[in-house]
Amino acid sequence: MLRVLTALKPTNILHIGNYFGAIEPFLQQQKTGDSNFLFIADYHSITVPQDPDELRKNILFATAAYLAAGVDPEKTTLFQQSYLQEHTELAWILNCVASMGEVERMTQYKDKARVKGETVSVGLFDYPVLMAADILLYDTEIVPVGEDQKQHVELARDLAERFNKRFGETFVIPKPMIRKQGARIMGLDDPEKKMSKSAPSEKNYISLMDDEATVLRKIKSAVTDSEGTIRFDESRKAVANLMTIYSLVTEKSMEEIETEFAGKGYGDFKIALAGHITAFLKPMQDKINSLLKNEDELRNIIKQGAGKARSIAQKKMIEVRKKIGVS
Numbered sequence: 001m002l003r004v005l006t007a008l009k010p011t012n013i014l015h016i017g018n019y020f021g022a023i024e025p026f027l028q029q030q031k032t033g034d035s036n037f038l039f040i041a042d043y044h045s046i047t048v049p050q051d052p053d054e055l056r057k058n059i060l061f062a063t064a065a066y067l068a069a070g071v072d073p074e075k076t077t078l079f080q081q082s083y084l085q086e087h088t089e090l091a092w093i094l095n096c097v098a099s100m101g102e103v104e105r106m107t108q109y110k111d112k113a114r115v116k117g118e119t120v121s122v123g124l125f126d127y128p129v130l131m132a133a134d135i136l137l138y139d140t141e142i143v144p145v146g147e148d149q150k151q152h153v154e155l156a157r158d159l160a161e162r163f164n165k166r167f168g169e170t171f172v173i174p175k176p177m178i179r180k181q182g183a184r185i186m187g188l189d190d191p192e193k194k195m196s197k198s199a200p201s202e203k204n205y206i207s208l209m210d211d212e213a214t215v216l217r218k219i220k221s222a223v224t225d226s227e228g229t230i231r232f233d234e235s236r237k238a239v240a241n242l243m244t245i246y247s248l249v250t251e252k253s254m255e256e257i258e259t260e261f262a263g264k265g266y267g268d269f270k271i272a273l274a275g276h277i278t279a280f281l282k283p284m285q286d287k288i289n290s291l292l293k294n295e296d297e298l299r300n301i302i303k304q305g306a307g308k309a310r311s312i313a314q315k316k317m318i319e320v321r322k323k324i325g326v327s
């Protein structure tokens with residue numbers, strides 16, 4: 001039995017970086033895996049202020065999006081994190097195993113804190129420890145994530161090893177699973193930074209819900225370079241990023257894309273790319289909209305999933321409490 005687990009924050013939107021970095025690799029695992037866990041990381045969302053009604057809406061949207069993308073509740077335990085207090089409980093215990101120094105080294109926190117300064121929440125600093133708890137609670141072996149989360153999975157490994165050494169074999173040591181191409185989709189307006197939900201401009205990302213006109217507008221305004229050719233070269237970050245997206249939505253290789261656009265410029269390439277993105281997203285959008293019509297059904301699915309997750313999480317916490325000497 002191979003246990004695979006991942007999670008995404010229900011914050012604002014989901015973008016194609018989230019899809020190709022985390023959701024699609026998870027779906028690949030779902031095909032062969034026999035023990036798959038995907039959850040809506042609502043306790044991670046509140047590390048930055050959330051409007052409660054918006055949060056509730058985003059949780060249902062995320063549920064609909066995963067189902068529409070192909071998550072099968074028969075094969076995957078799909079649940080909402082906050083149904084299970086075991087996540088936050090284990091996070092506290094791991095807080096007492098983690099050192100300030102190692103958590104301070106997390107580059108994502110450093111990047112985010114730089115922007116927010118003193119107003120950054122303690123939760124944002126601590127969230128990699130909660131993430132470690134999320135992973136270790138379920139004896140997870142494989143964690144499909146985008147490149148930016150690799151360091152956090154490594155922290156989970158370190159904490160598991162330290163805990164096991166101190167208190168005896170308790171946690172499985174997890175491994176990140178990071179795809180070769182598409183693990184880091186860059187911002188359309190800034191190819192130096194990863195595409196992100198929290199980017200200041202909407203032109204940074206393609207949301208899974210963007211319509212045809214929006215996709216075209218955003219792709220047309222995407223940054224390129226002055227070379228003018230459709231040739232894959234990692235050092236040409238903007239064009240390499242657009243070609244990567246093209247390759248992901250069409251399943252064509254870079255060579256095929258280069259041949260298709262030999263002698264053509266960015267204008268033609270962008271129109272074709274926008275068309276392929278829309279064709280890729282449209283069926284998923286239709287399913288999401290139809291699933292969102294039945295909110296009770298969505299709530300039921302994540303609640304039932306939580307029930308399945310609970311039996312594993314409770315068992316693990318009984319073991320953990322006993323090992324460390326609390327009741």
Ligand code: ADP
Nearest residue numbers: 009017018021022145146183184185195196197
């Ligand atoms: P965001 O960074 O946009 O707020 P999350 O932090 O919720 O998104 O990330 C959810 C998942 O999506 C994680 O596995 C993360 O690694 C992946 N991910 C986020 N942004 C990208 C990206 N630009 N390219 C590839 N994967 C990404």
Ligand code: TRP
Nearest residue numbers: 005006007008009041044131134
């Ligand atoms: N921290 C991850 C992110 O921001 C989301 C996440 C929370 C996660 N818990 C997890 C990912 C456990 C994998 C496993 O993207």
